[in-house]
Amino acid sequence: MEEQIKQIQKKFTDEINEISDLKSLTDLKVKYLGKKGELTIFSKQMATVEPSLRPVIGAKLTETRNLIESSIIEKEKTLQEAKLQKKLESEKIDVTLPSNKTKVGSKHPLNRVIEEIEDLFVSMGYDVVDGPELETDEFCFERLNLPKGHPARDMQDSFYITSEYLLRTQTSAVQARAMLANKDKSPIRIICPGKTYRREDDATHSHQFNQVEGLVIDEDITLAHLKGTLEVFMRKLLGEKTNLRFRPSYFPFTEPSYEVDVSCFKCAGKGCNLCKQTGWIELLGAGMVHPNVLKMNGYNPEKYGGFAFGTGLDRLAMFKYGITDMRYLYRNDIRFLSQFDQMDV
Numbered sequence: 001m002e003e004q005i006k007q008i009q010k011k012f013t014d015e016i017n018e019i020s021d022l023k024s025l026t027d028l029k030v031k032y033l034g035k036k037g038e039l040t041i042f043s044k045q046m047a048t049v050e051p052s053l054r055p056v057i058g059a060k061l062t063e064t065r066n067l068i069e070s071s072i073i074e075k076e077k078t079l080q081e082a083k084l085q086k087k088l089e090s091e092k093i094d095v096t097l098p099s100n101k102t103k104v105g106s107k108h109p110l111n112r113v114i115e116e117i118e119d120l121f122v123s124m125g126y127d128v129v130d131g132p133e134l135e136t137d138e139f140c141f142e143r144l145n146l147p148k149g150h151p152a153r154d155m156q157d158s159f160y161i162t163s164e165y166l167l168r169t170q171t172s173a174v175q176a177r178a179m180l181a182n183k184d185k186s187p188i189r190i191i192c193p194g195k196t197y198r199r200e201d202d203a204t205h206s207h208q209f210n211q212v213e214g215l216v217i218d219e220d221i222t223l224a225h226l227k228g229t230l231e232v233f234m235r236k237l238l239g240e241k242t243n244l245r246f247r248p249s250y251f252p253f254t255e256p257s258y259e260v261d262v263s264c265f266k267c268a269g270k271g272c273n274l275c276k277q278t279g280w281i282e283l284l285g286a287g288m289v290h291p292n293v294l295k296m297n298g299y300n301p302e303k304y305g306g307f308a309f310g311t312g313l314d315r316l317a318m319f320k321y322g323i324t325d326m327r328y329l330y331r332n333d334i335r336f337l338s339q340f341d342q343m344d345v
């Protein structure tokens, strides 16, 4: 009988060594220790054993049972650890692998220019203000010294929504808004970038474009301040070698008024196709704030003076980045837009 127990133990040891998964281990456990398990059946035969041998056989049986139980527990532990290890390995993240490229959008060239201008003027103590795109005739024209029926209204063909409301044709509309909003009539220093709209229908103009307006009101403001400011503005944006040329012009809300040209950055003023062989590119409208405008918007022209300027941001962005067609700016072509991320300008 002892020999048989030994046999069972050996068989068990051989079998458990072959096992490599938890399910087979459970089956093995049932096979030996279950109700009809080999060892259980053997224990039941104890009754037939000669009484004098029972203690020895009994002890042997218990020993074997304990051994089988502890082997199973140990094997179970080993298998579970192996399983966990395998899981960890299969889920391992290799941080050195190249990642799937996430597409990041790029800043629109117009916004780049706007941000650069804002940074510059904020550094000179200006505030950046906003105005409505759906504007009233009053703010877009009347408060800028352009009463109804004024011939200069023809310079800006407009989209009227009603007889009172229109899409603003110029950011100059914020001049009057800023002056009126400033209740204590203290000095003003603002810029206002934003969208503007005109009823244009030729190849080089778009019905929607962008401008930036500048307005300064204070005591003792002279044309020299305007010139100095625009020089800093244009040199910062287009290069330190840029020169400015002031040509007399007419705007109803400034007196005197100027068209301001910058020296062509492509040919440095020598003459090329970009500047149509003139060496100059027309870029800004500017002038000293008209006394009527000051008066209409609550400022005493005897005490205060000021200057204002306005420029088209689309053209500025085109010159700055060498964009040949304005329509590119509005086509949303990612191939075009993403180029500016690589440009260190």
Ligand code: PHE
Pocket: 169, 170, 171, 172, 251, 254, 284, 285, 286, 287, 308, 309, 310, 311
């Ligand atoms: N608003 C004018 C235009 O759109 C430009 C301008 C602004 C002129 C400020 C003088 C002063 O043409």
